[in-house]
Amino acid sequence: MKLLIFGHTVEDHIHYQGENKIKPGGIFYTVLTLLNFKDENDEIFLNTSIQKENYHLFSPVFDRLDHRYFTFVERIPKVFLNIHNFKERGETYENITAKLEILPTGLSQFDGILINMITGFDLTLEQLKEIRENYTGLIYFDVHTLSRGLDENFHRDFRVIPHFREWASLLSIIQVNENELHTLFDIPDEIDIAREILNCGVKLLIVTKGETGSKIYSLNNDELTSTFISSIKIKTKNKIGCGDTFGAVFFYAYIQSENFIKALTLANISAGCVVSYDDIYEYKNLRKDVFTRYN
Numbered sequence: 001m002k003l004l005i006f007g008h009t010v011e012d013h014i015h016y017q018g019e020n021k022i023k024p025g026g027i028f029y030t031v032l033t034l035l036n037f038k039d040e041n042d043e044i045f046l047n048t049s050i051q052k053e054n055y056h057l058f059s060p061v062f063d064r065l066d067h068r069y070f071t072f073v074e075r076i077p078k079v080f081l082n083i084h085n086f087k088e089r090g091e092t093y094e095n096i097t098a099k100l101e102i103l104p105t106g107l108s109q110f111d112g113i114l115i116n117m118i119t120g121f122d123l124t125l126e127q128l129k130e131i132r133e134n135y136t137g138l139i140y141f142d143v144h145t146l147s148r149g150l151d152e153n154f155h156r157d158f159r160v161i162p163h164f165r166e167w168a169s170l171l172s173i174i175q176v177n178e179n180e181l182h183t184l185f186d187i188p189d190e191i192d193i194a195r196e197i198l199n200c201g202v203k204l205l206i207v208t209k210g211e212t213g214s215k216i217y218s219l220n221n222d223e224l225t226s227t228f229i230s231s232i233k234i235k236t237k238n239k240i241g242c243g244d245t246f247g248a249v250f251f252y253a254y255i256q257s258e259n260f261i262k263a264l265t266l267a268n269i270s271a272g273c274v275v276s277y278d279d280i281y282e283y284k285n286l287r288k289d290v291f292t293r294y295n
Contacts, residue, residue, distance in 0.1 A: 001042040001255065002109060004069075005030055006123060007116035008097055009048045009058060010077040014240065024057040024280075025079055026118040029241030032061045033248040033270070036286045045069055045110075047100055051076045060280065071101060077119055081240075091148065091156040093119070102127050107135040112255045116244060120145035120156075125166055132170040140251040141167075142175045142243070147183035160186050168200035173254070175206045175247050195224050204260055208246060208271075211236075216264050229264050232272035232293060239275060246271040249290070269293050 005027060012025030027048050034044050047069040050058065054076070062070075078094040100122055107113070113135065115123060123131075132139070146167075148156035161167070164184050168174065174197060176184065187193050190207065194217040197205045205217040213230040250267035254260055273289045 001111045003044050004110040004113045005046045008118040008122050009050050010079045013080045015082050028058055029244035030116050030248045032283050033245040036283045049073045049097055093154045099124055112138045114140045114251045116142040117144040117146040128170050138172045140173045141171045142247045143180045147180040158183050165200055168197055168202050171202055173204045174202055177208045181207055214268055229268045232269055234272045234276045236275045237278055242271040242275050245274045
């Protein structure tokens with residue numbers, strides 16, 4: 001299997017429980033997950049922008065990749081994250097990076113494309129249209145920070161995403177959390193939003209629900225159906241990257257099995273596993289930890 005990942009690389013400045021830490025962020029966790037979950041012969045390619053001065057933060061993962069789709073820039077974004085236990089995290093940005101350059105040709109070689117809108121400026125709608133014009137396969141889309149606007153102080157607050165029906169019409173699978181869901185359309189009810197998304201041509205809508213689990217919506221003979229999978233019960237040590245891990249595992253498992261219930265179950269387990277990890281080096285156990293709990 002050959003997979004292509006799009007998303008900005010960012011430097012995270014995390015404030016949580018009175019501590020401040022600088023860590024790799026952004027698309028780093030999507031790729032970290034896939035490298036530790038994939039089969040040996042699968043290939044992962046990343047389209048991102050990086051900065052030489054802080055490359056050491058990302059080298060444990062990025063050194064394992066082919067760099068042909070990397071672009072070096074003067075500065076990558078810094079994201080200042082205030083993590084809370086019982087509400088959505090606060091985000092402030094520095095150094096908003098320009099959109100990523102997309103491949104002019106060769107997209108058909110990939111079995112799937114995962115786009116994680118880390119900054120919300122990773123790709124434009126016009127670029128997504130160009131990708132879809134040249135690629136007929138599965139496109140997985142994590143809405144992520146596309147759901148947040150940008151004010152004059154570089155704060156990122158939730159807003160209704162402009163022209164989202166056009167975005168959705170180009171996508172196969174969409175992932176949102178419960179707050180991001182309500183930025184897709186100005187519609188109050190989750191079920192009505194799901195129906196609207198699927199009527200745009202999207203095959204699956206995934207709504208992650210934090211510590212409770214996740215729900216997936218689909219259409220079966222024009223009838224809206226949904227399945228909820230509960231999260232595993234595990235001690236939380238970390239809250240960074242679990243949504244990225246969830247999406248990466250679902251994307252991979254769905255392409256491999258074409259079974260969205262299995263993929264959702266594995267994604268839920270994987271997100272539960274990574275919140276119990278103290279360090280990124282524990283990701284080397286991810287595949288074993290997930291399938292031990294799945295079996």
